[in-house]
Amino acid sequence: MIELINLTKRYGNFTAVDDLSLSIGSGGITGLLGPNGAGKTTTMRMITGYFPPSAGKVIIDGINISFDPVAVKKMTGYLPESAPVYGDMLVYDYLKYIASVHSIKGSERIDDTSSMCGLSTVMGKKISNLSKGYKQRVGLAHALIHDPEILILDEPTNGLDPNQIIEIRNLIKEIGKKKTVLLSTHILSEVEASCDRVIIINKGKIAADEKTADLSAKFKAGNSISAEIKYADESNVKNALKAFCGSVEVFYESEGILKVNASSERDIREALFNCAKTNGWVLLSLEKEKNTLENIFKDLTGGSNNA
Amino acid sequence: MLKQMFGNPFIIAKREVSSFVFSPVAYIVFTSFMFFSGAVFFYNYFMNGEASLRGYFELLPWLLSVFIPALTMRLFSEEWSTGSIEMLLTSPFTLWEVIIGKFSAALVLSIMMIVPSLLYLITVSLTGEVDLGVTFGGYLGAFFLCALYSAVGIFISAITSSQVISLIVSIAVCFFFYFVFFALQFIPGKTADILQFISTGYHFRNFAKGIVDSREILYFISMSVLFLFSAKIGIDKRR
Incomplete structure (x- = not known):
C-alpha cells in the first residue's frame, strides 16, 4: 500500500530523512517510532505530498505521488501534528467544508464521522473554543471523512489526557482492522498498545523494523x-x-x-x-x-x- | 487539462469569503472603506459642486492600495502561522486550485467593497448627467485594479507568516506601482518609459478617462498572472 524507495529529504546541509526504504502492506497499524527530530514528521509529510522528497520515490497503491498527487491525496487521510484546523469555523461548518473538498454530498457521512470521533455534542461550537482533545478529534474527523484507505497520523495522542488517549487509541485500533494506518509517536507504550508493526527511525534512518511482538523477543538481552x-x-x-x-x-x-x-x-x-x-x-x-x-x-x- | 490543473477553486473561494464576511475584520474594513470613499465623493459633490464620479475614481487607487492588502493579508499568512497550510496542501487540491481559489475570494471581497459606490452613481444621476463612458471605464479599471492588487496581496501573504508584515509590505508594493506614475517627471529617458509601463496609475488613468484599450487590459491581466505565479513559486520554495 505504501512504498518508500530511497527516500531522502535534505534541508541545506542537514539530512532529515536519509535514504529510507520501506514497504507497508494493506491493513494493520504501523508505528513510526523515534526520538524528536528523527525524521518522523518529515517522512509523513513526503508520504502525504505536503512537500516533495529531495530524492527517492513515494508510491501509494501503485501511484507515484510526484506524478499524480491529487489521486494519492484522495485516498489518504492525514492528521498533522497538533491538528491545525481553522479556528474561526464551527465544527459542523468545518466538516461540511471538508466534505465538499472531497465532493461528498449530503450530511450522512458528516453525521457518521462526527459520531465516530465523538464530536456530536460540539457540532455547533467554534473550533477555537474547543479543548485540545476536541480539536484533535476534529482533525481526526478531517482525516476520516472521505473514508480513506490509508490513514496517516502524526502523534495522534499528543497533548491529550489519559481518558482521551484511550478513546483515540481504541478508535485507531477499530480503523486499523479495515484500513492501513501509519502513526508516529515518541511514546513507547503507545506502540506496544496499538501497533502491529513498529519501525524505529533515528537520524533519518531505519534502526529497526519488526512486528511489535517479535521486537521484545529479538532484542532480549539475556x-x-x-x-x-x-x-x-x-x-x-x-x-x-x-x-x-x-x-x-x-x-x-x-x-x-x-x-x-x-x-x-x-x-x-x-x-x-x-x-x-x-x-x-x-x-x-x-x-x-x-x-x-x-x-x-x-x-x-x-x-x-x-x- | 485545464480542469486537471485548476480543478474546482470555487470550494476554497466560498470558504474564504464566508469566513471573512463573518469576522469582525470585515466590518471594520468595509465600513472604513465606505467612510473614506464617501468622504472623497461628497467632498467633490458638495464642495466642488461636481456631479460626477471623477473625483472618486481619481482617489480609488489610493484607497484600494490600503484596503485590498487588508483583505488579503490573512489569506496565506494565517495558514502559515497556524500550520493549517499543511492540511490545505495535503487535501486533494492542486496548488493552482488553492491560489486561484484564494485570489477569487479576494477579488469577490474587493468588488463587494466597491459595490456600494453605485449609490453615488444614483446620486449623480439624480442631480446631473452621468457620463456613461467614464463610468463604465472607471468601473472596469477598478475591477482590474482590484485583481492586480489582490494578486500582489496574495503573493506577499504567501511568503510571510506574519499578517502585519503581509499588510505593510503589500501596501508598500501597491503604493509603489501607483506612485511610480507621479515620479515620472523627475526621471529621464528610457527609465521613465519602463516605469510608465509598469505603473498601475498610468494604465488606470486611461480607463478612468473612458478609454478602454486592449493594451491596458493586457497589462493588468499579465501583471496579475505574474504575481500569482510568484505566489506559487513562493509557496513551493517555503513548504
Whole structure:
C-alpha cells in the first residue's frame, strides 16, 4: 500500500530523512517510532505530498505521488501534528467544508464521522473554543471523512489526557482492522498498545523494523535478575553467585539488606533460590528484568539523541 | 487539462469569503472603506459642486492600495502561522486550485467593497448627467485594479507568516506601482518609459478617462498572472 524507495529529504546541509526504504502492506497499524527530530514528521509529510522528497520515490497503491498527487491525496487521510484546523469555523461548518473538498454530498457521512470521533455534542461550537482533545478529534474527523484507505497520523495522542488517549487509541485500533494506518509517536507504550508493526527511525534512518511482538523477543538481552537478600554477608553472596552467574553486582541497599543484580546466559532464578536456601539467606525479592521497548529504544538510538 | 490543473477553486473561494464576511475584520474594513470613499465623493459633490464620479475614481487607487492588502493579508499568512497550510496542501487540491481559489475570494471581497459606490452613481444621476463612458471605464479599471492588487496581496501573504508584515509590505508594493506614475517627471529617458509601463496609475488613468484599450487590459491581466505565479513559486520554495 505504501512504498518508500530511497527516500531522502535534505534541508541545506542537514539530512532529515536519509535514504529510507520501506514497504507497508494493506491493513494493520504501523508505528513510526523515534526520538524528536528523527525524521518522523518529515517522512509523513513526503508520504502525504505536503512537500516533495529531495530524492527517492513515494508510491501509494501503485501511484507515484510526484506524478499524480491529487489521486494519492484522495485516498489518504492525514492528521498533522497538533491538528491545525481553522479556528474561526464551527465544527459542523468545518466538516461540511471538508466534505465538499472531497465532493461528498449530503450530511450522512458528516453525521457518521462526527459520531465516530465523538464530536456530536460540539457540532455547533467554534473550533477555537474547543479543548485540545476536541480539536484533535476534529482533525481526526478531517482525516476520516472521505473514508480513506490509508490513514496517516502524526502523534495522534499528543497533548491529550489519559481518558482521551484511550478513546483515540481504541478508535485507531477499530480503523486499523479495515484500513492501513501509519502513526508516529515518541511514546513507547503507545506502540506496544496499538501497533502491529513498529519501525524505529533515528537520524533519518531505519534502526529497526519488526512486528511489535517479535521486537521484545529479538532484542532480549539475556536473563537479568535483581534480588534482595537479608541475613547475608556481601562477600559470601558474591562468591556463591559467581559459580553460576556471568556478572554479579552486590551492594548494601539499606541496613542489612543486600541488593543483587546478576545476569547469565540462562535463567538463574532457581539456582539463586537453592543457593539462598542452603546458605540460610532470606530472599526478600527476586525479579526477572524484562527487556522493555524503552531499553530497546535506548540501545538502538544511542539514548543521547534528544535533540 | 485545464480542469486537471485548476480543478474546482470555487470550494476554497466560498470558504474564504464566508469566513471573512463573518469576522469582525470585515466590518471594520468595509465600513472604513465606505467612510473614506464617501468622504472623497461628497467632498467633490458638495464642495466642488461636481456631479460626477471623477473625483472618486481619481482617489480609488489610493484607497484600494490600503484596503485590498487588508483583505488579503490573512489569506496565506494565517495558514502559515497556524500550520493549517499543511492540511490545505495535503487535501486533494492542486496548488493552482488553492491560489486561484484564494485570489477569487479576494477579488469577490474587493468588488463587494466597491459595490456600494453605485449609490453615488444614483446620486449623480439624480442631480446631473452621468457620463456613461467614464463610468463604465472607471468601473472596469477598478475591477482590474482590484485583481492586480489582490494578486500582489496574495503573493506577499504567501511568503510571510506574519499578517502585519503581509499588510505593510503589500501596501508598500501597491503604493509603489501607483506612485511610480507621479515620479515620472523627475526621471529621464528610457527609465521613465519602463516605469510608465509598469505603473498601475498610468494604465488606470486611461480607463478612468473612458478609454478602454486592449493594451491596458493586457497589462493588468499579465501583471496579475505574474504575481500569482510568484505566489506559487513562493509557496513551493517555503513548504
